[in-house]
Amino acid sequence: MIRTRTAMHHTLAILFALLFAGAVTADEAKPLSVSDSWIRATPPGASNGAGFLTLHNDGDSALQLTGVSCQTSVASRCELHEHIHREGRMRMQQVAAIDIPPRGSFRFAPGGHHVMLLGLVRPLAPGDKVELVFTFADQHTFHTTIPVKPIAGE
Numbered sequence: 001m002i003r004t005r006t007a008m009h010h011t012l013a014i015l016f017a018l019l020f021a022g023a024v025t026a027d028e029a030k031p032l033s034v035s036d037s038w039i040r041a042t043p044p045g046a047s048n049g050a051g052f053l054t055l056h057n058d059g060d061s062a063l064q065l066t067g068v069s070c071q072t073s074v075a076s077r078c079e080l081h082e083h084i085h086r087e088g089r090m091r092m093q094q095v096a097a098i099d100i101p102p103r104g105s106f107r108f109a110p111g112g113h114h115v116m117l118l119g120l121v122r123p124l125a126p127g128d129k130v131e132l133v134f135t136f137a138d139q140h141t142f143h144t145t146i147p148v149k150p151i152a153g154e
């Protein structure tokens with residue numbers, strides 16, 4: 001009994017070590033940085049919100065962004081979106097992938113690409129913070145936390 005329990009503890013310790021090592025590697029291996037990040041505060045009753053930021057690829061190889069998720073109880077999920085003009089109207093749609101060139105950057109900005117926050121359970125208010133997790137084609141992830149700013153802050 002004691003031997004089994006010791007073996008199990010040992011196995012768990014190794015598993016946690018591997019998980020922790022994996023989590024650290026995921027972010028450290030990605031040469032990314034963020035600037036101009038903000039999420040637009042939403043009026044009462046709004047079901048969706050939008051976040052903006054510039055992602056900088058500080059490395060020597062191209063990166064392909066393939067998704068985003070949000071670690072928050074305020075929104076049910078997040079998506080990468082773009083605005084398009086179709087039949088004289090401004091619409092938005094989900095994008096599957098965004099390429100960020102080496103030593104280059106990609107800007108999410110009002111009227112263009114944005115991080116869509118869907119299924120808001122309450123308004124996004126100035127002072128709130130939302131953690132976003134970007135996913136790349138090579139399975140690496142990048143975490144960043146973005147502040148909510150007043151609508152007039154554009």
Ligand SMILES: [Cu+2]
Nearest residue numbers: 081092114116
């Ligand atoms: Cu959108």
